[in-house]
Structures are given as C-alpha cells and as structure tokens.
Amino acid sequence: xxxxxxxxxxxxxxxxxxxxxxxxxxxxxxxxxxxxxxxxxxxxxxxxxxxxxxxxxxxxxxxxxxxxxxxxxxxxxxxxxxxxxxxxxxxxxxxxxxxxxxxxxxxxxxxxxxxxxxxxxxxxxxxxxxxxxxxxxxxxxxxxxxxxxxxxxxxxxxxxxxxxxxxxxxxxxxxxxxxxxxxxxxxxxxxxxxxxxxxxxxxxxxxxxxxxxxxxxxxxxxxxxxxxxxxxxxxxxxxxxxxxxxxxxxxxxxxxxxxxxxxxxxxxxxxxxxxxxxxxxxxxxxx
Amino acid sequence: xxxxxxxxxxxxxxxxxxxxxxxxxxxxxxxxxxxxxxxxxxxxxxxxxxxxxxxxxxxxxxxxxxxxxxxxxxxxxxxxxxxxxxxxxxxxxxxxxxxxxxxxxxxxxxxxxxxxxxxxxxxxxxxxxxxxxxxxxxxxxxxxxxxxxxxxxxxxxxxxxxxxxxxxxxxxxxxxxxxxxxxxxxxxxxxxxxxxxxxxxxxxxxxxxxxxxxxxxxxxxxxxxxxxxxxxxxxxxxxxxxxxxxxxxxxxxxxxxxxxxxxxxxxxxxxxxxxxxxxxxxxxxxxxxxxxxxxx
Numbered sequence: 001x002x003x004x005x006x007x008x009x010x011x012x013x014x015x016x017x018x019x020x021x022x023x024x025x026x027x028x029x030x031x032x033x034x035x036x037x038x039x040x041x042x043x044x045x046x047x048x049x050x051x052x053x054x055x056x057x058x059x060x061x062x063x064x065x066x067x068x069x070x071x072x073x074x075x076x077x078x079x080x081x082x083x084x085x086x087x088x089x090x091x092x093x094x095x096x097x098x099x100x101x102x103x104x105x106x107x108x109x110x111x112x113x114x115x116x117x118x119x120x121x122x123x124x125x126x127x128x129x130x131x132x133x134x135x136x137x138x139x140x141x142x143x144x145x146x147x148x149x150x151x152x153x154x155x156x157x158x159x160x161x162x163x164x165x166x167x168x169x170x171x172x173x174x175x176x177x178x179x180x181x182x183x184x185x186x187x188x189x190x191x192x193x194x195x196x197x198x199x200x201x202x203x204x205x206x207x208x209x210x211x212x213x214x215x216x217x218x219x220x221x222x223x224x225x226x227x228x229x230x231x232x233x234x235x236x237x238x239x240x241x242x243x244x245x246x247x248x249x250x251x252x253x254x255x256x257x258x259x260x261x262x263x264x265x266x267x268x269x270x271x272x273x274x275x276x277x278x279x280x281x282x283x284x285x286x287x
Numbered sequence: 288x289x290x291x292x293x294x295x296x297x298x299x300x301x302x303x304x305x306x307x308x309x310x311x312x313x314x315x316x317x318x319x320x321x322x323x324x325x326x327x328x329x330x331x332x333x334x335x336x337x338x339x340x341x342x343x344x345x346x347x348x349x350x351x352x353x354x355x356x357x358x359x360x361x362x363x364x365x366x367x368x369x370x371x372x373x374x375x376x377x378x379x380x381x382x383x384x385x386x387x388x389x390x391x392x393x394x395x396x397x398x399x400x401x402x403x404x405x406x407x408x409x410x411x412x413x414x415x416x417x418x419x420x421x422x423x424x425x426x427x428x429x430x431x432x433x434x435x436x437x438x439x440x441x442x443x444x445x446x447x448x449x450x451x452x453x454x455x456x457x458x459x460x461x462x463x464x465x466x467x468x469x470x471x472x473x474x475x476x477x478x479x480x481x482x483x484x485x486x487x488x489x490x491x492x493x494x495x496x497x498x499x500x501x502x503x504x505x506x507x508x509x510x511x512x513x514x515x516x517x518x519x520x521x522x523x524x525x526x527x528x529x530x531x532x533x534x535x536x537x538x539x540x541x542x543x544x545x546x547x548x549x550x551x552x553x554x555x556x557x558x559x560x561x562x563x564x565x566x567x568x569x570x571x572x573x574x575x576x577x578x579x580x581x582x583x
Contacts, residue, residue, distance in 0.1 A: 095511075248398060
C-alpha cells in the first residue's frame with residue numbers, strides 16, 4: 001500500500017463508522033460505545049473469512065448483520081433509558097465486551113485474530129463509503145428516516161402519528177451499528193488482524209468527537225468532522241499525546257459556543273449562496 | 288481462592304468506594320439535571336495530586352487533606368468553566384450538548400495529565416500496613432478495613448449534612464424544584480456550586496481509596512472506576528442516594544464473587560451483567576419504590 005492509501009484508508013473507514021453514529025444520533029440517542037460494533041463487525045468478518053474461507057464480500061456482510069442483530073437486542077433491553085443513561089449503558093457494554101473478547105482464546109485473546117485475508121484497499125474503501133453515503137441519503141429522505149427524527153423531537157407527538165418509538169429507535173440503532181460493523185470488517189480486511197484494542201473507549205470517543213464537532217444534524221457534518229480532525233493533526237504534525245487534549249478541549253468549546261457543530265443547515269445555505277448567489281436568492285424568495 | 292469473609296470485606300470495601308462515586312453523580316445530577324461525566328476525573332486527580340505532593344516532600348498527613356482540597360478546587364473549576372455556561376441558557380437541546388461537553392472536559396483533563404506526567408501506572412505513594420489484622424477473630428486485609436471505615440464515616444457525615452443542615456435542605460429543595468427553591472430565598476447558584484464541590488470531595492476520597500486498594504494509580508484510572516460508579520447509579524435508580532449506596536455495595540460484592548469463583552477477566556463482565564439484569568427485570572432501579580420509579 002502506498003503512502004496515500006495508508007493514510008486515507010483508516011480515515012475513510014472511520015468516516016463510515018461516524019455516519020453510523022450520525023444515524024443513531026438522529027433518533028436522539030448517543031452511543032458512547034460505538035466501537036463495540038466496530039469490533040463485532042471486525043471479529044465476525046475475520047472469523048468468517050479465516051475459519052470458513054468465505055470471500056470478503058460475504059464476511060463483510062456477516063459482520064454488518066451480526067452488529068445489527070446485537071444492536072437490536074441491546075436497543076430493546078435499554079429502551080427505557082433516556083439518552084444520558086443510554087450512553088452510559090453503551091459504555092458499560094463496550095468495557096464488558098473488551099474484557100470478554102480479551103479473555104476468549106477462540107478469538108485470539110488480547111493479541112487478537114491474525115491472518116485475515118488482505119482484501120480491502122483504497123478502492124474498496126471508497127466504494128464502501130460511497131455506498132454508505134447513499135444509504136444515509138436514502139435514510140434521511142425515507143419515511144422511516146422522518147419517523148426517527150419525529151421520535152427525537154417529540155416521542156408523544158410521534159406516537160400519536162402511530163409511530164412505534166421502540167421499534168424505530170431499534171431500527172436506527174441497528175442501522176448505525178451496521179455501519180460500524182462494516183467499518184470494522186473493512187478494517188480487519190485492510191490490515192489483516194483485529195484485536196481487542198481496536199474496539200477501545202478511545203475509538204468510541206473519537207467518533208463522538210468527529211460527529212459532534214463536525215455537526216450531527218447533517219451527514220455532511222459527520223464527514224467534515226472526520227476528515228478535518230483526522231487529517232489536520234497529520235498535516236500539523238501534532239504530537240500524539242496532545243491530540244486528545246486538543247480534541248477534548250475543542251469539543252467542549254464547540255459545545256458551549258455552537259452546540260449544533262461546525263456544519264449546520266445554516267452554514268450549508270451560506271455556502272450555497274457563495275457558490276450560486278442567484279439560485280440562493282431565488283430559493284429565499286420562494287421561501 | 289475461595290469466597291470467605293476476607294473476600295466479602297474486600298468486596299464491600301471496593302463497593303463502598305463505588306457508592307461514593309455514585310453518590311457524587313446522584314447529588315450533582317439532582318441539582319444540575321446534567322450528567323457530569325467530567326466528575327470521573329476527580330477520582331484520578333486526588334491520588335495523582337497526592338503523589339506529586341509527597342514527591343515534593345510533604346508529610347502524608349498533610350498531603351492527603353491537601354490533595355482533597357486540590358480535587359475540590361478542580362471540581363469547582365471544571366464546573367465554572369465547562370458546565371456553568373449550559374445553565375445560563377437552559378434548553379432541552381443544550382442538555383445533550385452539556386453531556387457531550389463533559390466528555391470533552393474529561394478527555395482533556397486525563398490526556399493533559401497523561402501527557403505531562405507520563406501515562407504509565409505508578410504505585411500509591413503511601414506504604415500500606417502489611418500482613419493481616421485480626422478483628423474479633425476474623426482476619427482481614429488492613430486496607431480493606433481502613434477503606435470500609437472511611438466509607439462508613441463519609442456516609443454518616445453525608446447523611447447528616449443532607450438531612451440536618453441548611454445546606455442539605457437547600458440542596459434537596461433545589462433538586463426538587465429550583466424555581467420554587469429560589470422563591471423561598473435559597474441561592475440556587477450557591478447551592479449548586481456547593482453540591483458540585485461536595486461531590487468532588489466524595490470523588491476525591493474514593494479515588495484515594497481505589498489507589499490505596501489496588502496500590503496503583505494512573506492518569507487514566509478515572510474512567511474505569513467512574514463507569515462502575517455510573518452503573519451503580521443506574522442500578523440504584525438514578526435519583527436515589529440510598530439506592531446508589533446499596534447498588535455500589537452490591538456491585539463490589541458481585542465483583543469479588545466473580546473473582547473468587549470465575550476469574551478476574553470476567554470482573555468487568557459482571558458489572559454489565561448486573562446492569563443488564565436490572566434493566567430487564569427492574570427498570571426503575573433496584574432500590575426505588577415502584578410508585579415514584581419514573582426515570583428521568
């Protein structure tokens with residue numbers, strides 16, 4: 001793999017996972033343990049391709065499905081928890097899975113699962129990301145996507161429109177987890193191994209940071225946050241130890257000054273006005 | 288290793304320390320209506336400050352209270368800088384923002400300390416009594432005994448403060464309804480700040496106990512122990528101080544039993560297992576009456 005690919009592939013993979021977090025956040029929930037589904041996808045994909053010898057496409061799908069199934073079960077059990085305590089439950093689930101996976105010899109223990117076929121390069125990751133963006137766009141415009149946002153804004157009002165909050169939340173959580181599962185599968189197939197340290201709390205919190213600094217209202221924000229915060233430290237040659245200090249501080253400042261994140265609909269409209277002033281003016285007149 | 292009286296005492300000691308963490312969360316959540324994740328870092332600040340003070344040549348008897356003072360000051364600064372801005376324009380949407388910001392503060396603090404002091408674990412700076420103590424015919428590990436004694440003293444003191452002092456009454460009034468409390472002449476701002484400082488003290492004490500129990504401390508210890516405290520808070524029913532204490536003790540005992548019967552690898556598994564079981568079987572919390580068991 002050349003330099004460009006080795007820098008870009010992890011970032012594109014992270015972008016897919018953060019898109020998943022965006023879908024979950026659209027339902028008003030916050031998953032602080034998103035990396036658990038990254039890990040589930042990575043391990044499932046690795047196991048299916050090494051133990052069963054199935055092609056990468058099948059193993060990736062297996063990773064997505066397993067992550068989604070676990071997410072549905074988790075979502076149904078934790079449905080009564082409001083967003084803060086739901087976030088805590090996801091964190092607790094993540095720490096449990098880390099110790100469980102580290103202790104299981106069948107999964108390679110703390111050293112992880114080795115010898116996963118190197119089937120994913122830059123091209124496959126770009127294709128996966130484009131597919132993921134496509135799914136998110138369809139989701140945003142679909143009936144269920146609107147139902148998810150309705151639940152977030154007012155559960156009671158949504159219920160009066162015959163929307164089942166439990167089912168809708170479980171759907172959003174499973175879809176988001178599926179994205180993370182895909183990201184994990186791509187990850188394990190791109191570096192050839194998956195280990196408990198790949199499903200860390202740090203990774204989960206990084207995803208949160210990417211999404212909420214970028215802006216959780218639009219999928220563009222999720223991508224923007226991921227690319228900005230992944231590539232900026234590389235370009236500035238920021239020392240590794242202070243990267244999280246900077247991110248933590250930045251997250252706090254953004255949440256206080258501009259809680260919707262850097263990219264919101266307003267910023268997007270302004271950007272459109274810059275590029276095509278006439279069209280924007282017309283759109284304003286129409287309202 | 289079998290599950291004898293020693294393990295029970297040890298489990299209660301660790302569990303009692305979880306209770307203190309959970310209580311800190313319950314108290315601040317009560318008055319602030321914000322789940323302040325940055326509170327977990329008070330667990331780390333106290334033992335790290337203690338190590339620095341002792342390395343600076345202070346006697347342990349002086350360094351220990353001073354490290355708690357530093358922790359309380361830290362809690363106050365975090366509140367004023369990071370959380371107070373969210374109280375000024377309190378809207379439902381900024382609720383989530385405050386929660387995310389508290390994650391940011393927590394990451395900022397632990398990584399700053401880690402980058403400055405090195406992230407490797409170090410040993411607790413005060414030597415602990417060795418061997419076993421015999422109390423009433425039972426042999427116990429000294430630090431377990433000390434921890435349990437400290438927890439009991441702190442809990443009694445806290446119960447007295449909350450139930451018998453004006454500050455305690457003000458705290459409960461603000462937790463019940465801040466507007467009505469303000470109309471009664473209670474300074475809501477001051478009560479909130481004092482509550483946050485008290486919670487930081489609880490976090491600091493529990494941090495010293497955790498570090499002494501495991502005889503090790505690190506800039507990244509706050510999150511691990513803090514998460515257990517949060518689980519105890521949820522298991523206990525989120526708003527109930529007594530529930531938080533009982534849930535913390537239960538968690539400590541469950542962990543000790545898992546270590547004795549299975550292995551220490553599954554210790555974290557039982558934490559989540561307990562949370563899961565409670566969520567399925569008794570979603571309002573273990574120790575909350577069913578009538579007022581409405582989750583916030």
